[in-house]
Amino acid sequence: MAKVIAVCNQKGGVGKTTTSINLSACLSAAERRTLIIDMDPQSNATTGLGFDKNTIDQSIYDVLTDRADGNDCITIKTITKKCDLIKFLDIAPATPDLAGAEIELVNVIAREKKLSSAIDFVRDLYDYIIIDSPPSLGLLTVNVLTAADSVLIPIQCEYYALEGLAELLNTIRLVQKNLNSKLVIEGALLTMFDGRLNLSRQVAEDVRSCFSGRVFDVVVTRNVKLSEAPSFGKPIILYDIMSSGAENYLNLAKEIMQNEQTKSAS
Numbered sequence: 001m002a003k004v005i006a007v008c009n010q011k012g013g014v015g016k017t018t019t020s021i022n023l024s025a026c027l028s029a030a031e032r033r034t035l036i037i038d039m040d041p042q043s044n045a046t047t048g049l050g051f052d053k054n055t056i057d058q059s060i061y062d063v064l065t066d067r068a069d070g071n072d073c074i075t076i077k078t079i080t081k082k083c084d085l086i087k088f089l090d091i092a093p094a095t096p097d098l099a100g101a102e103i104e105l106v107n108v109i110a111r112e113k114k115l116s117s118a119i120d121f122v123r124d125l126y127d128y129i130i131i132d133s134p135p136s137l138g139l140l141t142v143n144v145l146t147a148a149d150s151v152l153i154p155i156q157c158e159y160y161a162l163e164g165l166a167e168l169l170n171t172i173r174l175v176q177k178n179l180n181s182k183l184v185i186e187g188a189l190l191t192m193f194d195g196r197l198n199l200s201r202q203v204a205e206d207v208r209s210c211f212s213g214r215v216f217d218v219v220v221t222r223n224v225k226l227s228e229a230p231s232f233g234k235p236i237i238l239y240d241i242m243s244s245g246a247e248n249y250l251n252l253a254k255e256i257m258q259n260e261q262t263k264s265a266s
């Protein structure tokens with residue numbers, strides 16, 4: 001039964017997609033059956049894994065809006081594609097029309113639970129389902145949080161890192177109270193850390209005091225290879241296994257798997 005991890009932060013450019021792609025790839029490298037679901041209309045997780053969003057005919061948009069193909073409902077299973085580069089990794093891709101789902105679902109019953117219901121049909125097929133989220137707290141993100149067992153919050157070690165965090169935590173609380181009582185915070189992940197900068201160290205300190213005990217030991221350092229890899233359609237472990245980015249994300253996958261083991265042992 002898959003563990004579903006949402007990668008969320010309504011700020012753009014904090015490392016959500018980079019984390020979704022590379023965490024998924026590293027879990028797959030450890031032979032954990034992994035599905036990455038792209039829930040951002042910008043489709044960066046889809047293109048970052050080498051898929052061309054212009055040639056995708058069925059996407060997560062069709063699943064959320066109950067589209068059919070002839071007599072058959074379009075499900076996550078229908079739209080899922082294998083990532084040929086990495087065994088054990090599948091993707092449920094997004095296309096830009098996903099932006100329209102926010103509006104199309106407005107009058108639909110149980111609109112917040114569309115993704116959650118869709119995931120129920122594939123939970124048994126995977127060990128991990130990682131969901132990349134859009135930079136907003138709208139209906140798509142609420143769907144992501146409602147479908148998830150836990151939420152991983154990437155925080156960029158930059159000015160204003162903590163800005164907007166109260167809003168995000170409030171949305172998480174509302175989802176816990178009204179839609180998904182099992183949702184927990186997996187952890188905050190420091191991203192684009194530069195140990196030479198006082199600012200990075202200060203942000204890390206602030207985040208640790210804000211999320212006492214719920215910050216990943218792994219810190220993702222700033223690494224240009226991580227920003228180059230998507231243009232080659234590859235996760236970092238295939239683009240440059242020797243890079244610090246590859247090491248960081250392999251360690252993140254390890255930390256998440258270890259947390260799982262500790263929990264099931266206790």
Ligand SMILES: Nc1ncnc2c1ncn2[C@@H]1O[C@H](COP(=O)(O)OP(=O)(O)O)[C@@H](O)[C@H]1O
Nearest residue numbers: 012013014015016017018192221222223226227
């Ligand atoms: N650790 C890192 N080091 C260097 N560049 C990074 C790192 N993490 C992300 N980036 C780059 O920063 C930009 C924003 O990251 P991205 O993952 O797309 O953020 P989001 O999905 O939150 O908008 C991208 O160009 C990405 O390649």
Ligand SMILES: [Mg+2]
Nearest residue numbers: 016017040044
């Ligand atoms: Mg993104």
